[in-house]
Structure formats: C-alpha cells, structure tokens
Amino acid sequence: MLRRAILLAGGPLAALLAFAAAALLAGDLPDPIATHWGVGGEPDGRMPLWIFVAAVAVAELVAWGGLVWQARARGAAGLRLTVAPYAWATLAFLTALGLITLAANDGAADWRAADEVGLPSVALALAAGALAGLAAWALERGRPLGEPGRGDGVGSSSGDDVALAPGERVVWSRALVSRPAVVGAVVLGGGLLVAAVVVGGPGGWGLALGGVVAAIAAGALTEIVVTVDRRGLAIAYGPFGWPRQTVPLAEIAGAEPTMIDPWRVGGWGYRKARPGMTAVVLRGGEGLRIVRVDGRELLVTIPDAAAGAALLNALRTRG
Template sequence: MTGCGKRPDGAGWGAAVWIAGVFALLAALPLAVSGRLPERVATHWGGEAPDGSMPLWAASVFPALVWAGSACATVLTTRRAAAPAPSWAGAALAFTGVFMAGLQASAVRANLDRADWREAGSVGAGVVLTSVVALAAGVLGRLAGRRGERPSPAAGTGVGAGAAMVIPAGERFVWLSRAANPWLHLVAAVTGVAALAAVLAAACGLLTGMQGAVVAPFALASVVTWAFGSVQARVSEKGLEVAFGPLGWPVRRWTPQDIESARAESRTPAQVGGWGYRLSGAGATVMLRAGECLVVRPRTGAEFAVSVDDAERGAALLNALRAGRPG
C-alpha cells in the first residue's frame, strides 16, 4: 500500500492486482456456468435449505461490488494511516478476498444443474472449508505485512564504504533494510489469481480431470516468485541475517566472527548475470534492483551481496561488530 501521491511499491502493485483479480472472479464465476444455472439462483440459506434468491446477473454483480467497496475502504484507510504496508491491511485483503471467492464458488456449486433455485443443495461444507482457508490466508497476509513494516535505520555519522560505525558503550543498534522487485510481485499476484480461478472452476464442476495440470503450474509460479520477490537484511549483535520473501524464509545467517569485512558497493544486473539470486565470479548476489548493495566477505567461501538501501550504514555496523567494538 502506498500513500497518496506516491508511486506504488511492489506490495502496492500486488494488492492492486489481487483486488482486480478477485473482483473479476466474483463477477465472472456465475456467468461462466450460466447455461447450467437456473434463471434465479439461491443466494441465502436458512440452514440446509435455501430461503433467498437473486437473478443471475445480480448474483454476479452484487458480491463483486461488495468486495470492491470493502477493498477500497481498506486502501483508503491505509493511505490515511500513512503506513507503507500495515499488517492488518494485508490480512484484511487476503481474508476477505478468499472468503468471498469461496462463498461465491459454494453458492454456484449448490445451484449447478438445478431447474429451480429452491432445489439448490447445501453450502455448509463449503462455508466451513472457505472459513478455514480464508483464516490461513489472513494469517499469511498479516505476517507478510508485518515484515513490510520496517523501523528506522540505526543512527550513525561519518560512515563510508568499508568503515566501522562508532557505537557508544552500552548501546545496542539494529539495522534493517528491505528491497523488492515490483515486477516479481506482479507475476506472483497474477499467477496466484489464476491458480485461485482454476480452483474455483474445479469446485464448480469445470476442469474435470485437469485440476492438477492447471492449478499446479500457476500455484508453483506464484509461490516461488512471491517468496523471492523481496529480501530483507538485518544487522544486530548476532551478525547478519538475510531473509527472503514477505514471510522471511529461507534465511541466510553470518555471525560477526564469520565475517572478514563488509562494504557498500554499486552493482547492476549486467555485472552479476541478471536478476534474482545470481552466482558469478564475484560470488553470490541477490539482485532485485540495480544500485547500492551490502557486500560481505566471509572468512571462508565467496563474497555475498544483497541489493538493499542504506547498505553503507549496514556495512559500518557489521564492521564495528566484527571488530568487537562496544554495542
């Protein structure tokens, strides 16, 4: 999420694609199987039997509009809060989107191949399953949002490439910086929506015998690009920790004793062989955007570099910790 007047970051673009994708799913799902649905479809159940209905077009439009209103309210509240990616917003969008899509799929399935809406089947099992999946999605959205809320970097003065930060005795500092590739987040959101669409289509009786062949590639692409579309570097008294993805996994760690030196260095994708996790003559580089990188030289093994902001300060703190200075 981004504030008014700011360019969307990777999380903002991913949220935009998610909102648009869920809107399209809610509106298109009943229409996609309209030939197998009655003119009026059951939309409310009082126990096992349906007790309310809507015309097919209304059953398509109404849930989509409810989702759009809910998502817009979340986005506007986030912007007013001036937070880059608050955890509650990610949880709300993930939970509500999955929950509404699951309810729509359950309702469509219950009406499928019925001559009259009063003959629609039960949605009890679908509601229970939808609730469980939506809660899991909400938890993941909250975890992802919490990792996006970063504190201010550690203070310090007079630091340069390869220099050590002056840390007052008795003080402890933590340096934290992130980088993200918005294009990878877009790919993750688009392929995730495609996987969800395939799951819902299968739940409505479509894609018979093809669920695995359609869902698996999109789901795998979404998970991989989502996991490696961002990186977070953290320097503390324990050393350096580089965590991948919104959930911070997988993780690489070095203690201060493992590091021979640290520095800030400008690198480009052309220099390291492309985007992502690259291996070259310069060692390993996590390249999500061109420019400043935090580069560490371990006592054993090749150099490791990660493209994050404020790398100079992170390197200076690492050098101070490595030298055993107060902190």
C-alpha cells in the first residue's frame, strides 16, 4: 500500500514543486521569460510566465492522469502499473526542465539577459527523468502482470481437457510485456520530445505533439492481456487495455497451443502473416492459434497457451 501511495503521489508533488518555484521566483523574473535557447546557449525564445507554468502543469497532470487511470483498472487486483515508469520519467523531466528555465531567468532584467542554457542542462533533465523512471520500475517490478487463471485445471500448462459443469463460469487470463517494444516506444516518444525542446517555437510544439502520439501508438504493442471466458477470446493492447480485439465464441472452430517464429509470420507487432492469417507477435515462442469457422486464423504470443486453448475448446464444446 505504501509503495502504491508513493507512486500515485508523485504527479501532484511534481506539479506543486513547479508552481511553488514559480511563485517564489515571480518577483525576480522578467515578463515574458526566456523559454528557449539556441545551440550556443543564448536565449532566443520567450513566453509569458503564466503560460509556461500552465503548460508544464497541464503536461504533468496528463502524465499523472494516465497513471491514475491504470491504477483504477488494475489497483484492486494488485497488478503491476506498467505505465508508472513512463509517467514518473515524464514528470521528472518536465519538472527539471521547468526549474532550469526559471533559474536561468531569475534576476534577469529582460528575457534576453537570461543565463545561458545548453545541452548539459537538457542532459541533466533527461538524467532526472531516467532515474525517476527506474525508481518507479523498482517499486512495481514485484507485482504480477495479469490475474492467474481460475477454475479446476485451467491454471496449469498441461493442455489437458477441461471439464466444465453446466453454467460454470471460468476465466483464463495471461499478460505479456515486450521489453524491446517498451524501449522502442520510449526512444521514439522521448527523442521527439527532446527534439521539441531543442527546436522550440511552433515547430517544437508540433514535434512534442508528434512525440506523444507516437509514444501512444507504439505503446499499444508494448504489452497485451489475453482473456478467455464464456464470451470467447479478448486481446487488450497497451497499458490501458485499449484498443481491444475480440473473437466471439460462436466464431471459433478450434484452438491449440503452438510455437510462433516471428520470421515466419512477417516480423514483430500486429501482422497480416498471409491471406486469412493475422498474428500478434510480441516475442518468439509459445503462443495460441485460433481457427475461426470461416477458416481465418489468429496467432498470438502468450505464455501458458495450452491452458487457454483447452478452456476455449471446452467452452466451445459446451456451447
């Protein structure tokens, strides 16, 4: 409980720190303040103080809101908050960048007279973000990714037939996180955000927006949760379980565990492996093969696939 409270309190505290620093320095800051510096470290962009503080606060609250959103969905079951490292890294980077900006303007008679800010300062903000992300990861690393399967015989990997009583409700659920995809999403989104800081101006805002969109799009394939129940198969993508793909039980002709080689299905990610076959590949190895009644196939990499296939076949037979 204490670790979860620390994680959720980080966002408001970071925003409060930025606001408090702005309030303490407001009397010694020019109006407007310097908010961008050239390659040589000289200020070349400005912004009213209140707009700058509001932009930092809104960005931080958005990052914190994503963490709270996931906590509401997973907190009751004690599952890992996989978005926590991204949220903390974003909060720390923005707060550090905001404090560096305010400190450079402190005591300047005009925004053009602000202290120089160069790449070492940006590197310092990046280091703060990286350390915060690692701290959040360390706080959550021991928690499970998904809920264990429930019901007689469903939690095992034996693949034996599952006996279901009439009306019995059984759920099998497994989660999988792709570390390479996580690194790729962070590098893509973070790289565009750093480029936005360096470019500044309207172009910088465009890069920042692009970084957010790119990180969200790439984040959809950083993790999946596969669930089997009386309705059929469901795949929830990304830290927030969206988008969500479903295959109704009535459309399933059969299911079986299989070994998936990414090189044979067109690579990693969401793939059209060949006509009539779709693959969701986060890593090579164990996976689930679903055959629909119309002949189409769905492959998805997931651990304990034998138990999931056994339950799907049992539900299909009973239905």
